[in-house]
Amino acid sequence: MLKRRSNFFTRVYKIVEKIPRGKVATYGQVAALVGSRDARKVGWALHANTSTKIPCHRVVNKEGMVAENFAFDGWREQKARLVSEGVKFISEKQVDLAIHRLQVL
DNA sequence: AGAGTGACTCATA
DNA sequence: CTATGAGCCACTC
Secondary structure, X not given: OOOOOOHHHHHHHHHHHXXXXXXXXXXXXXXXXXXXXXXXXXXXXXXXXXXXXXXXXXXXXOOOEOOOOOOOOOHHHHHHHHHHOOOOEOOOOEEOHHHHEOOOO
């Protein structure tokens, strides 16, 4: 048995790091991949670390909306990063999930 | 052990 | 559209 504790964090990071450039994943998707059902913990785990090594900007909510409380510098930074990777926005805070939604790993 | 919190999601009104 | 309630589960105190 692996130790749990903040193992959840590691799982989330593992998944998020897997997200290819130009793609985005939803909290619910990541939650499912880490073996949980709670999307909240995913966002919580991301915000709890804010590690620049993790493309947390590629994680958005179910509608592609970026987070209001994004850890780096608000949703503007998140959007800037995504646009920089070629992700299209259909609104100021909304990503075009129809194109960039992450497929099943 | 219990209460509070949270970058979510869904249902209802 | 907004607001509220519930579900969810790990973390902190």
